[in-house]
Amino acid sequence: MLYYIILIIFFTFIVIFTRKCYKYIRFRKIDNTDNESEANKMGEIKAVNIPIKADIKDVADWFLLKENMSNKKIQKLCYYAEAWSLVLLDQDISQNSDFEAWVHGPVSKTLYNEFKGFGWQELTITNPVVVKKRLDELFTKEQIEVLESVWDTYGEYGADQLEALTHTEKPWLEQRKGLGKFQSSTRKISKETMKRYYKSIAI
Template sequence: MPHTIIADYFIGLSNETQTLITNLKLQKLVYYAQSWFLALNKTELIHEDFQAWVHGPVIPQLFNDYKIWSWKPIIREDLNKEKFDAIKAVLPPEVKALLADVEYEYFGLTAYELEKLTHNEAPWVITRNGLPNDAPSNRVIPKSLISDYYSKFVVNE
């Protein structure tokens, strides 16, 4: 699945709930959706890779899609209720369930709280090993590292 569908879901959710979302927060929400999907389903949700940037995991293309907003909230009036409902309608049930879980656990956090979480988790930390805190990086966070890390927290029922 392309990252744009998952990003549009979270931006549509922000519009529906009147909750501001920035590029930084969007990146982290998409990252957590990918991470937990990998852990639960042993397959990727989105095809693109995340890189270990200074402020946490980032998909460069997704960053570029919304960089015009800089640190300000993303405004997408085209993602109205009708469009958001259409996005939800095409998502497979397991994806909808996962996104609902990500919403519940992470959507209420600020961008900086989400950044702090990722900075304390092994995939980002290991991938940035040896780099100064403020050093740019395009190192890819391996999906296997993400899956292995988050799988440790999955409770098998």
């Protein structure tokens, strides 16, 4: 009986958290247009053809300038940055932006290899002034707007909450189909599915 009560509480939390998180998403893409004033008035991000200079590790550094955080949380924020960049800008947020459907949610193998030596320690930026200057040269205004929007929407949540959220979303679920709950996998999450799914929930 206790087991079923715990399950009910868990899934109730997921539903409430998901609705709360999506409530604050205000991502909307507009097509290329000369109507800049209308775009600015609506607070939307204009889709443009942007040269991709940054690596996925640069995306991680951008979020780490906001706060120190765990490996798991940085993985999830970078995943959402990629997802919403696909929706809003019609392109990747960075190079090396593939994510795999691991047990604990979407994971960039590049980031995993970069940060695995830190274990459970929080990741941090040791020279924020230098890093910020470098990132300002790598990301365009439009890309920064996407990153800021992702941070505003997801940044307040913990790593476990973000993991739980990704476990309710189609892109991760699609690639976990047929796998056991704790079965390892290197299946890549489809970017086309990401784009379609997150576009469908944008307000």
